[in-house]
Amino acid sequence: MEDPQEYYDALRARIDERLACVVERREPVTMYEPVRYVLGGGGKRVRPVLLLVSCEAVGGAIEDAIDAGVAVEILHNFTLVHDDIMDNADLRRGRATVHRKWDANVAILVGDQLIGIAYMCLLRTKNGDIRKLVDVFTQGMIEVCEGQSYDKEFESAPSVTEEEYLMMIGKKTGRLVAMSAELGALIGNGDDRQRVALARYATALGCAFQIQDDLLDVTGDERSFGKCVGGDILEGKKTYLLVSAMNTAEGKDRDILMHVAGRRSPWPGIVEEVTEIYRRLGVIERARERVRQDTESAIRALGDLPPGRGRDMLTWMAGMLLERTS
Amino acid sequence: MEDPQEYYDALRARIDERLACVVERREPVTMYEPVRYVLGGGGKRVRPVLLLVSCEAVGGAIEDAIDAGVAVEILHNFTLVHDDIMDNADLRRGRATVHRKWDANVAILVGDQLIGIAYMCLLRTKNGDIRKLVDVFTQGMIEVCEGQSYDKEFESAPSVTEEEYLMMIGKKTGRLVAMSAELGALIGNGDDRQRVALARYATALGCAFQIQDDLLDVTGDERSFGKCVGGDILEGKKTYLLVSAMNTAEGKDRDILMHVAGRRSPWPGIVEEVTEIYRRLGVIERARERVRQDTESAIRALGDLPPGRGRDMLTWMAGMLLERTS
Numbered sequence: 001m002e003d004p005q006e007y008y009d010a011l012r013a014r015i016d017e018r019l020a021c022v023v024e025r026r027e028p029v030t031m032y033e034p035v036r037y038v039l040g041g042g043g044k045r046v047r048p049v050l051l052l053v054s055c056e057a058v059g060g061a062i063e064d065a066i067d068a069g070v071a072v073e074i075l076h077n078f079t080l081v082h083d084d085i086m087d088n089a090d091l092r093r094g095r096a097t098v099h100r101k102w103d104a105n106v107a108i109l110v111g112d113q114l115i116g117i118a119y120m121c122l123l124r125t126k127n128g129d130i131r132k133l134v135d136v137f138t139q140g141m142i143e144v145c146e147g148q149s150y151d152k153e154f155e156s157a158p159s160v161t162e163e164e165y166l167m168m169i170g171k172k173t174g175r176l177v178a179m180s181a182e183l184g185a186l187i188g189n190g191d192d193r194q195r196v197a198l199a200r201y202a203t204a205l206g207c208a209f210q211i212q213d214d215l216l217d218v219t220g221d222e223r224s225f226g227k228c229v230g231g232d233i234l235e236g237k238k239t240y241l242l243v244s245a246m247n248t249a250e251g252k253d254r255d256i257l258m259h260v261a262g263r264r265s266p267w268p269g270i271v272e273e274v275t276e277i278y279r280r281l282g283v284i285e286r287a288r289e290r291v292r293q294d295t296e297s298a299i300r301a302l303g304d305l306p307p308g309r310g311r312d313m314l315t316w317m318a319g320m321l322l323e324r325t326s
Numbered sequence: 327m328e329d330p331q332e333y334y335d336a337l338r339a340r341i342d343e344r345l346a347c348v349v350e351r352r353e354p355v356t357m358y359e360p361v362r363y364v365l366g367g368g369g370k371r372v373r374p375v376l377l378l379v380s381c382e383a384v385g386g387a388i389e390d391a392i393d394a395g396v397a398v399e400i401l402h403n404f405t406l407v408h409d410d411i412m413d414n415a416d417l418r419r420g421r422a423t424v425h426r427k428w429d430a431n432v433a434i435l436v437g438d439q440l441i442g443i444a445y446m447c448l449l450r451t452k453n454g455d456i457r458k459l460v461d462v463f464t465q466g467m468i469e470v471c472e473g474q475s476y477d478k479e480f481e482s483a484p485s486v487t488e489e490e491y492l493m494m495i496g497k498k499t500g501r502l503v504a505m506s507a508e509l510g511a512l513i514g515n516g517d518d519r520q521r522v523a524l525a526r527y528a529t530a531l532g533c534a535f536q537i538q539d540d541l542l543d544v545t546g547d548e549r550s551f552g553k554c555v556g557g558d559i560l561e562g563k564k565t566y567l568l569v570s571a572m573n574t575a576e577g578k579d580r581d582i583l584m585h586v587a588g589r590r591s592p593w594p595g596i597v598e599e600v601t602e603i604y605r606r607l608g609v610i611e612r613a614r615e616r617v618r619q620d621t622e623s624a625i626r627a628l629g630d631l632p633p634g635r636g637r638d639m640l641t642w643m644a645g646m647l648l649e650r651t652s
Contacts, residue, residue, distance in 0.1 A: 028472060028475050028476050031471070085434060086431040086434060108408055108412060109408070109475055109478070111434075112404075112438075115438070116468040120464050120468065123460060138442055138449060139446070145435060146354060148435055149354045
């Protein structure tokens, strides 16, 4: 097999190329300049590449799936633009967020428009049952919004169980990842067994991906991670680590975690203290174990797919996400 | 023919009934309670009723078009929720806006979710080419966002021509109205000539509708209008009246209008003064004339449709919108 990283990069380049054409020369400039800024902001393009290789893994052609890949990437970017307003975030992929660079009104409208453009791209797909494709896409979008709603709800909740946390990220992060694989399977005309296998793979992977993200906040390297290490702790974000730690912590540890979860003002050194608590309670190791297990079950699900480059790529991607440092 | 108002009310009731079922018992409550609040807020339901009678006018069955009608009403409500955030509006149909009753984050997310739910409803449509339906719906949504973007752009523009104003409202208001008629024609399997006739009817009507809205701001009765008379003047909103007046005003009149358009703080009695300028320059009469002409050309376009209850209703609706006081 050719080098998987090279193949990944080639697919990513095709997505980036198509993304750049989507809103060329459209007006008004006040809308499409920030839209182009968002879509040109780079990123790993995990979701569209996953869609492309899922299509390939069931015997479909990459070319047939490009428009749908672009559609899921744009939908993902809509969620980022609106979430950044809600989270009051200054930076995204190392650049100013839309509501900082322009203003909140522009960011609201740009997010809305990204949804429209995403559907527009999806509709260019010629292969597969278009009603089914739009239906899966729409259900995905609805669940993502529900996930974001739970996330905001949990922010002010006194406590959140691990189960609730996993349900929330399943919707907020996992759904779009799973949807990408499902759309790929539908466009490639995979049979039901293959579609289920891909959905299981992607759901497990999405979960591993999010917990890995939570882990990177405390173990990541600031430069390669592209955001502030410990940011989740400073913001009191209910991550897998925090939720998991709160379920076992006692005494002073518990008081500190409650302080973080209550989103009260942090003190200097709080990131190190909380990281130390996480380490002591074993939640970092537990999170790593969970990422490992989810990744393994993702790879196991691929057993129902025919051997070939698509399946090899899916296996490789699971490993890549597990080992990533940013 | 039965009483058109009664028939209109019956169709509106069917839409309201279906709207009430759409998000029953869905969770999380933090999302669906405001969604239910928005969808239960009443309104004339002009767009869905227009969709239903357009379907009937080309020989289709009302029942086949209900889901699409609900979809356009929900899409319309998405625009209201997000526009209200951007316009910093306190009231909508006499009730607190979502971002006032909850907060801006909830309103952003609720608007997003309304888009998803709108597509979900549209996809329940069994009749017609679903790819075409979703395409028309998506292009409508994209243009509405563009229209809102122009509207915000014009707010801070020193001057706006009448042509630019009409282009903007054509997208912001007219597009969803025209889209409703087009979807009705597609679901009812109307031929191309009928679809074009309905699109022309609805485009002219949408324009008349918006200019009528601008007129009601200065001539409306406060109670039946449901919002503050002169509100557009106080906000410095670039309405058809203001844009049109600025194109001819001179001397002190022009200074006053520039003050309004510049969104500088209003003084007591400014509404009466500006209304007097509008009257003196003849822009109120001109706007009324334009509404009359657009309404007439809307009704003329109906000549290409077969006679029957659907066409009669469309004719009646044009008159109703022309004569409305709220």
